[in-house]
Amino acid sequence: MNFADSDPALRPLLDRLLSPADRERVEPALHELGELAAGELDRLAATADAHPPRLRQYGPDGQRIDEVDHHPAYDQMAQLAFARFGLAAMSHRPGVLGWPAPAPHVVKFGLSYVFVQAEFGLACPLSMTDSAARILRMFAPDEFAAEIAALTASDMEDLATGAMLMTEKQGGTDVGRTATEATDHGTHWTLRGHKWFASNVSADIILTLARVPGQGEGTRGLGMFLVPRLLPDGSRNSYRIDRLKDKLGSRSMASGEVTLDDAFAVPVGELTNGFRQMAEMLNVSRLSNAMRAAALMRRAVLESVEHTRRRPVFGKALFDQPLMRATLLPMITDAEAALGLVLESAARLDDSDAGDQTARSLIRVLTPLAKYTVCKQARGVTGEAMEIRGGNGYIEDWVNPRLLRDAHLGSIWEGSSNVIALDVLRCMRRESAHQAVAETYASRLHDMADPGVRPFAEVLLAHWKSMLDRGEHLLSTSPAEQEAGIGVYADALARTTMASLLLEQAAHEIANGLGHRKLLVAGTYLHRLLRPASALPTAALEQLDRIADGGDVPPEAARAVLDLLEGGAHVHG
Incomplete structure (x- = not known):
């Protein structure tokens, strides 16, 4: 089994959307990753999902350490994602997988789509690391050159992963209610507040919003800050990981609650543009959510097709039963439609980054459209696939429960469906x-x-x-x-x-x-x-x-x- 080879839609789409040189260049990685996703990576993902990360708040000497321990399977998957295939780095610097320049977003999303068919949880740190590098490159490239280099490293020893801290107890959807306060000390800033939901909570580089004194109320008063895990002298920054979230899905990856206790922070770009900068990061993350949903749909379809072909019922394969065919056909067409929209959006993002203002306006609305509909579709398709497998589909020995749990995430993170729909309305108005x-x-x-x-x-x-x-x-x-x-x-x-x-x-x-x-x-x-x-x-x-x-x-x-x-x-x- 090879997840890329078994997908009848992926390669023809890449043929149309990529230049001949890029299409030829991606093929070896596509084949290798497809084989890994269907084999070794899939086994690692199952192991990491069954052994979630653990938080160690204190060391043996009683000192606060706030270390997150991941299962070795997670670390092996991270090596494949960040180092072997450079999924977080490839759209930022040349040299990844042999590209003479930064690879197109179409390549990144196409490869990531294959990866996520095996492992969903790690895609969140991948996306946030990629997005953090993008924001720093867009708004403060000279000031954060070292951080950008670390976020886009393909050597695990040099790599810094990224995170985005937005949600607070009183201000999830309503970001303007963010209460974290920033204080200017002349030579540096500090942040004080509580973040309620922080994924990749042990990240090396955190981007977050905080209220800047005298800047106004609502989102106008928010600035963006970079909070490093380690201070310039190598000591721990003064924020605490209070606990890890016991999540329904994405269990291989650590999400937690964070208290910023006068944490050292550095402003990113113009402080008056904090919310706009975070919105840029959110938009790319939302497209990643849609990509992950499309990948879950494809895996669910593949599992259903393979199962029904092997399962005899009343004298012939379940796949050949008329009602089952009527069940599978919408799943297949929905999955292909989702992949097409994701890769089209990635292509328009490439055009936007190249300076095409029409494409920039288009990607602004395509992203929430994709997240809204594709993520909802994934919940239905993965649920149908669970039912198709019958009792086994409800058992954790099989992949279906994990697909179903993970599918519900896309409609919640980076803005629930109602928030996303209102964003579409905003674009229309x-x-x-x-x-x-x-x-x-x-x-x-x-x-x-x-x-x-x-x-x-x-x-x-x-x-x-x-x-x-x-x-x-x-x-x-x-x-x-x-x-x-x-x-x-x-x-x-x-x-x-x-x-x-x-x-x-x-x-x-x-x-x-x-x-x-x-x-x-x-x-x-x-x-x-x-x-x-x-x-x-x-x-x-x-x-x-x-x-x-x-x-x-x-x-x-x-x-x-x-x-x-x-x-x-x-x-x-």
Whole structure:
């Protein structure tokens, strides 16, 4: 088993989104990581999940040490992630995996997607280390050159991992209620306060928000500070890890409560920009959340397909039972749609970092859209996969309980679903983000000329017009009605975007001689989007083997789905 080789969607997406040189360069790492994820890494992840980290607050001499002990399996996984594959470093510096320049975000998210199919918990420290380096490079590159070098090291002896401390008891969602106070001592600053939920709690470099005297109330009064684990003289900084959280999922990684007791801190960038800088860090972390959710969906799909093929029921494989096929098909198409949206967002992040302002506006809304819908989908797909495995799916000897536990995390961390939906609404109010999304993906649909693809594009273009009308109507209602309705609209906007991306990928694969499989996937997803109450297309159910494994399907199968779309009397608005 190789998680990369068994995925029919991943490589064709990378073919389209990467330059030929980058695509060739990533292939050896993709194959190696796919094999590790399906074997050694998967075994290490199971061991680390069963043996969570432990906090040692005091040393033998009674001195406070606040050390977190991880199981050796976790340390081995960290070596693979940070050192062997450089997942936290590759988008910041050249040389990782042979890249002559920093690797594209598409490469990083593509490889991370394979890694997370085996190990979810470590992806949080990876993401925060990556994001911390990004923020320091963006806002204070000269002042924190040494810290950036440590955060992007690929040698474990030189590596510093990062963390982001935001949540306080009284101020989780409402960051403006942050109470941690910063004090300027002339030569340095200190912070005093309590952080309620700190993941990768033993990180070497912490970025956090604190209230700056005289700077105002709410988020305006918050500055960003870097809190090192060790002081310049090598002694411990004065903050305490009070306890570790006993979490439902992500159990291999340490999350805890932290008391900042006049902790030494260094301002990052302009103190008046603290919240804006943290929002930049949050946005990248949110995209990482969506990537992890897509990875969990893919692993759940793979487990379900493999199980049902091996499980005979009433004289034939469970996979071949009609109702099971109708259960598996939506799972597969949802997983592929999620991966497409994540990698599309990564590509737009690459464009944004290169100075494309249109891409910057687009990634600003694509990120919350992806986090909102993909993370919710992962909860359903992993739950369905648990049920498919039956009683064994509920037993900790199998991977399904871990997938289900971890899937619930994405909808909570870095902003719960309601917070994320309101962020989409904010983008719509301020920047007409729904118009930007519709114009971007509708224009790409207009360019599709393949005679097999074009009719699907016409159907989807009509739906984009409906989505624009719905968005304008939503904005015309009262603020309370907007807030009440944005969740449903954000989900529909995300799914319509995913349908467009699936169709775009289908056109690419047909043009490059890869056949009509993706068109059948795209058509099936579009059918589910527009006719959610209708039975699934028979043509897709009959071709489930090739949809699950890859390979060409008859063009007539996709045409049969189109006939259903064009012949139906009701289109879901």
